[in-house]
Amino acid sequence: MALDKSxxxxxxxxxxIAINEDKIPEYASSLSSILDLVEQMQSTNTDDIEPxxxxxxxTQRLREDAVxxxxxxxxxxxxxxxxxxxxxxxxxxxx
Amino acid sequence: xxxxxxxxLSQQLASGALSSVELTQHFLGRxxxxxxxxxxxxxxxxxxxxxxxxLADESRAAGSAGPLTGIPIxxxxxxxxxxxxxxxxxxxxxxxxxxxxxxxxxxxxxxxxITLGKTNMDEFAMGSSNETSFYGAVKNPWNTNNVPGGSSxxxxxxxxxxxxxxxxxxxxxxxIRQPASLCGITGLKPTYGSxxxxxxxxxxxxLDQAGPMTQTAEDAALMMNAMSGFDSKDSTSxxxxxxxxxxxxxNSLEGLKVGLPKEFFKEGLDSxxxxxxxxxxxxxxxxxxxxxxISLSTTDLAVPAYYVIAPAEASSxxxxxxxxxxxxxxxxxxxxxxxxxxxxxxxxxEEVQRRILIGAYVLSAGFYDAYYIKAxxxxxxxxxxxxxxxxxxxxxxxxxxxxAGFALGDKADDPVSMYLSDIYTIAVNLAGLPxxxxxxxxxxGLPVGxxxxxxxxxxxxxxxIAHQFxxxxxxxxxxxxxxxx
Numbered sequence: 001m002a003l004d005k006s007x008x009x010x011x012x013x014x015x016x017i018a019i020n021e022d023k024i025p026e027y028a029s030s031l032s033s034i035l036d037l038v039e040q041m042q043s044t045n046t047d048d049i050e051p052x053x054x055x056x057x058x059t060q061r062l063r064e065d066a067v068x069x070x071x072x073x074x075x076x077x078x079x080x081x082x083x084x085x086x087x088x089x090x091x092x093x094x095x
Numbered sequence: 096x097x098x099x100x101x102x103x104l105s106q107q108l109a110s111g112a113l114s115s116v117e118l119t120q121h122f123l124g125r126x127x128x129x130x131x132x133x134x135x136x137x138x139x140x141x142x143x144x145x146x147x148x149x150l151a152d153e154s155r156a157a158g159s160a161g162p163l164t165g166i167p168i169x170x171x172x173x174x175x176x177x178x179x180x181x182x183x184x185x186x187x188x189x190x191x192x193x194x195x196x197x198x199x200x201x202x203x204x205x206x207x208x209i210t211l212g213k214t215n216m217d218e219f220a221m222g223s224s225n226e227t228s229f230y231g232a233v234k235n236p237w238n239t240n241n242v243p244g245g246s247s248x249x250x251x252x253x254x255x256x257x258x259x260x261x262x263x264x265x266x267x268x269x270x271i272r273q274p275a276s277l278c279g280i281t282g283l284k285p286t287y288g289s290x291x292x293x294x295x296x297x298x299x300x301x302l303d304q305a306g307p308m309t310q311t312a313e314d315a316a317l318m319m320n321a322m323s324g325f326d327s328k329d330s331t332s333x334x335x336x337x338x339x340x341x342x343x344x345x346n347s348l349e350g351l352k353v354g355l356p357k358e359f360f361k362e363g364l365d366s367x368x369x370x371x372x373x374x375x376x377x378x379x380x381x382x383x384x385x386x387x388x389i390s391l392s393t394t395d396l397a398v399p400a401y402y403v404i405a406p407a408e409a410s411s412x413x414x415x416x417x418x419x420x421x422x423x424x425x426x427x428x429x430x431x432x433x434x435x436x437x438x439x440x441x442x443x444x445e446e447v448q449r450r451i452l453i454g455a456y457v458l459s460a461g462f463y464d465a466y467y468i469k470a471x472x473x474x475x476x477x478x479x480x481x482x483x484x485x486x487x488x489x490x491x492x493x494x495x496x497x498x499a500g501f502a503l504g505d506k507a508d509d510p511v512s513m514y515l516s517d518i519y520t521i522a523v524n525l526a527g528l529p530x531x532x533x534x535x536x537x538x539x540g541l542p543v544g545x546x547x548x549x550x551x552x553x554x555x556x557x558x559x560i561a562h563q564f565x566x567x568x569x570x571x572x573x574x575x576x577x578x579x580x
Contacts, residue, residue, distance in 0.1 A: 008452070015410060015455040016417075016432070017448055018440030027452065033511050034453055040399040041469050044476070051471030052478060054301060054331065055287045055527020056551065061330055075194045081424035088419050091430050 001035035003028050096121055097257040098574060101166055101314035104260055108155065108165045115155070115165025119148040119209050122167045126211065126258050129578060133234045135243075135252040137172045138180055139212035147209045154207065162317050164207030169259040171250050172213035173220060174305075175294040176200050183296045184216040184228040184246075187416050187423045187442035197294025198326045199263060199305050206321035211259050214249030218444045219413065220270055220298045222246050223516045226507050227446040234503070235278060236575040237541050241500035244274030244516075250308045251278035255542075256578035261309040261318055265295060267302045268401055269496075269520025272532035275308055276495035276544025279534045281561065281571060282308045283315045286551050287527030288333035291326035299408035300331070302401075302524040311571055312533065312561035316340040319554065338552075343559040349383035351560065354488030358394035359519055365498040367538025372494050375535035375545045375564070379492070382563055389488060393480045396473050397522035398514055403457050403470035404525070409447075410454025416442065449510060478526040481550075490560060491548040494519055495532040499541035519546060529554045533561045534570035542570070 003011075008028045012019045019027060073086060082089035096104065096118065107113040123141055130136050144167065151165035175181045175193035182188040196204070204210075217227040225233040225248030233248040235241040236256040243252040247264030251274035254262050264271040266284035275282025283306045290305040297303060307318035319340040326332045355376065360369060380386050418424040418438025425441050428434035443451070457466035484491060496516055506513040523530045528551060532544035545564075549557045565571050 003456075011452050011456045011459070014459060015448075015451050016414075016435040016439055017443070017451065018433075018436035019448070020440075027449065030449060030510050031452060031456070034402055034449070034514075035456075037511050037514065038399045038402050038453075038457075038466065038470075041396060041403070041473055042465075044396060044473060046469060046472035046476065049472040049475055051468050052475035053471060055478065055525070056333070058288070058331065058333075061334070063327070072194065076420070079190075079192055079194065079421045081418060081421075090419055091428050091434055093431050 001039055002032045003035070097125060098579070100310045101260045101317060102311070104166060105162045109160065115148040115151040115209060116145065118165065119144050119167045119211070122211055122259055129256060130258060132239060132577070133236055133252050133256060134231050135215055135233050135249040135256070135258065136169070136212045137182055137184070137215050137230050137249070140179055140210050143179070144209050144211050151207050151209060161206055163203070163321055165209065166207070166260060167209040167211045168203065169211050169214050169250060169253050169262040170200060171216055171247050171262065171264050173216060173265055173296045174200050174263060175296070176210065179213065181213065181296070182229070183220070184218040184230060185443065185447070186229045189229065189423065191422055195294060198291035198328060199295065199322050202324070203321050208321070214247070214253055214262055216249055217246035218447050219296065220246040220265055220267055221409070221446050221450055223269070223273055223513050224506065225249065226503065227444055229444060232503055235500040236578050237279065238500065241502055241541065242277065243500060244277035244496070246270040247308060248274045251275050251280055251282070254278070254280045254308050254310065255575065257574060261307060261314055263305060264308045265303055265305050266524065267298050267405060268524050269517040271306045271308060272520050272530060272544065272546060273496045273517060275532040277500040277542065279542025279570070279573060280308055280310060281312055281315055281531065281533055282306065283319065283531045283554065283557070284523065284529065285319065285323065285554055286529045288331050289323045289337065289554070291329040291332050293326055293328040297412040299405040300412060301408060302405060304524070311565055312531070312558045313341070313344060316344060316558045338555050340555055340558055343555040344562045346559050347383060348379065348560060348563050351384035351490065352488040353379060353384050353386045354389035354484055354491045355386060356391040356394065356491060356493055357388050358391050359493035363497050363515070363518065364494060365538065368494050368498060368543050371536035371538055371543040372545055376492055378567055379560070379564060382567060387488065389484050389491070391480050391484060391522070393473070393477045394522065397477055397525060398518055400470040400473040400477070401521045401525060402453065402514060403466045404474065406450040406454035407458050407467055408454070410451045410458065413447070413451055446510070474525045477522050481526045481528060485550040490557065493546050495544035495546040499538050499543055523548055527551065529557055531557050531561050533564060534573070536570055
């Protein structure tokens, strides 16, 4: 399985990661070799096998729909890159 | 005093021969003078440690002390500690001061343990050599030209060099057991769900599991008693009472049925490692066990399936690092998309990016069934394979890793060959089983670990086997020359 430059760029966009142009060939080559490794799965017949999401086949635990957390906005925003008036700042999205 | 086990130190604290402040100062001093050779710590928490030590001494004087009261330990830098920098070995979190404690930290604090500092690790626990850390590689204390293993390499190296009596680690595909093997210490990866994942920075949530890294199995049992137990804050925490992990330590191994998977002893296994493992198994046999060859025919499928499931979960988990709420943000973003892309492009190292990209690829439209669902089906085949084996034997044994600690830089440029260093450990995580690595000997002066894999919830039995092995051998007592004094 060999990925080309445009495929690497497409995946990088999906993952929202900026990759320097000069790094792309290296990524294309290492990702392709990982996919070759992964490809070994295809030789095994898995018809009628139920996919396993959890090692103990547990299901999601539910809880009462009740407030369990107190408001700690100030604590959490202290470690944010940019905030103002209790809001997280990002570059302008709508003109 | 640094060559003593956690249990021995605990006895000295109890007898009054030693105070926790003295003990804590001793280890902080060792870290300061010796760790520059190893780089096993990202940060130390001297003030916090000495404050905790004073409180531990006070509570002991007041008549309230448990086995861990006043014992200094190190935490892998993947566990959040309130008010302490928590980096996961990444530039992305170089400025992250955690606003809360991980459950593991909270529990160990409640048991009276002292936090010496945060140990170095592969970035976001992605690696098998500790070379992907933003804070530089960790060196193996047995030979500083070699890797200590990963991703909990800092925890393994600091316990091996006796810079801490015990440390926490996490294991997603072998990250406790493989470095334990390469550094000559004892490591336990518990049954999935035994220890809360809350406050432990996520890599692959269906595989991640915390565990203790110690000199001995007995020490590991005491750490397990403090670390494990149901936590409503972790949606996959097992809702049942945790056992007393020390309860079976002294049982006899008479009648124990050991299985050796023939797939663990074929091409790819270093001959020196193989010799050590064969001798160790004979020693277990002398303790009353019977040994037979078994087959785990899905062995070769584990690494391929893991490199779909783990990256897929990682790409989802690591999407939270967006430069908005915490962590690294790029300078002068042109727009929101540029903010996301450059923060992640500049904040994550190459191996982390590689895994996120693989994850995004296998989850993308049109590939999901061929990769992700296929891997989950293989995951069930692997679990079935273990279930069948455990119908016949009590414990599976073999090497933890195919070789001893390899040279720094040896595999750094070849991800696939690095991935194969976890060939014997990964299947255990896919099946959610408990497993240990126990020091079993040396090859060319480097330690080798014996892996013991049990069925779900068999930790007390695994600890029993490891403890009995350690009563009959002294591999776990060996220390690297440069760090003995």
